[in-house]
């Protein structure tokens with residue numbers, strides 16, 4: 001059972017829109033942070049598909065919600081609905097946090113900031129490093145943009161020629177034009193090309209859904225020989241905590257991390273945007289993340 005504040009007539013509403021959302025840890029961490037800081041807010045989950053998003057958004061505007069998070073599949077579509085986009089959200093083309101600023105709904109993206117902060121927490125500094133990034137969806141986009149903004153030397157983005165291919169091409173071009181980072185988009189499929197990229201990388205990040213429950217046997221790395229001991233392997237999936245890639249990397253002697261810290265720190269950034277206060281992350285870590 002979550003432990004939330006006493007709800008009164010003045011309690012401000014925040015929450016999460018996406019589908020599915022019932023498994024989300026976000027209500028636990030935000031409601032606990034509100035309670036610890038005695039803030040008069042509550043955080044709830046709303047199962048909203050992409051088709052229902054415009055209607056839900058209008059309703060939330062009408063009732064003057066304080067702010068909300070967006071997760072799959074709503075992160076892209078919400079960009080068309082909000083009144084304004086932050087510079088990072090506009091570059092990424094995806095929003096995971098909406099803030100009600102006196103009736104103006106502003107879309108932000110805290111995933112990238114949360115990811116880079118999670119790497120720091122694990123002792124990995126992105127500046128000057130090369131990353132091999134798997135995926136080009138919402139989370140991958142935020143990670144590549146923030147890594148480039150924070151000084152990554154080189155990023156190889158591996159993606160299928162799927163839904164996000166064209167958008168990823170434009171984003172890579174944008175990174176190359178606006179930052180000193182050298183970004184390249186490469187079609188996923190050739191093991192040798194992927195292996196060669198990983199051999200010269202400091203960081204391998206899985207930002208695809210491959211390996212996520214219920215399809216826990218999925219893994220885009222087919223052989224642990226593709227990894228090396230000096231590689232930091234981060235799988236941003238947190239369900240399960242140890243994906244097939246995570247286990248393979250641990251067995252290969254790599255430093256590894258899962259998506260829990262990213263989840264915590266993207267939430268902490270959203271919390272700050274809504275309340276103006278720092279989330280008490282040490283308490284939250286102990287209580288809900290066993291970290």
Ligand code: NAP
Nearest residue numbers: 135136137138139160162163164208209212236259262263
């Ligand atoms: P998304 O926008 O739907 O992107 C999914 C990506 O995975 C796309 O690039 C997709 O490629 C790729 N993909 C899916 N199946 C694939 C396959 N079989 N082979 C190759 N690529 C495949 O989703 P998202 O919001 O970025 O989320 C991605 C993952 O990150 C999810 O597991 C989510 O739980 C996790 N996540 C974690 C955090 C955290 O805080 N830890 C935050 C956000 C997301 P196509 O375009 O070809 O389908």
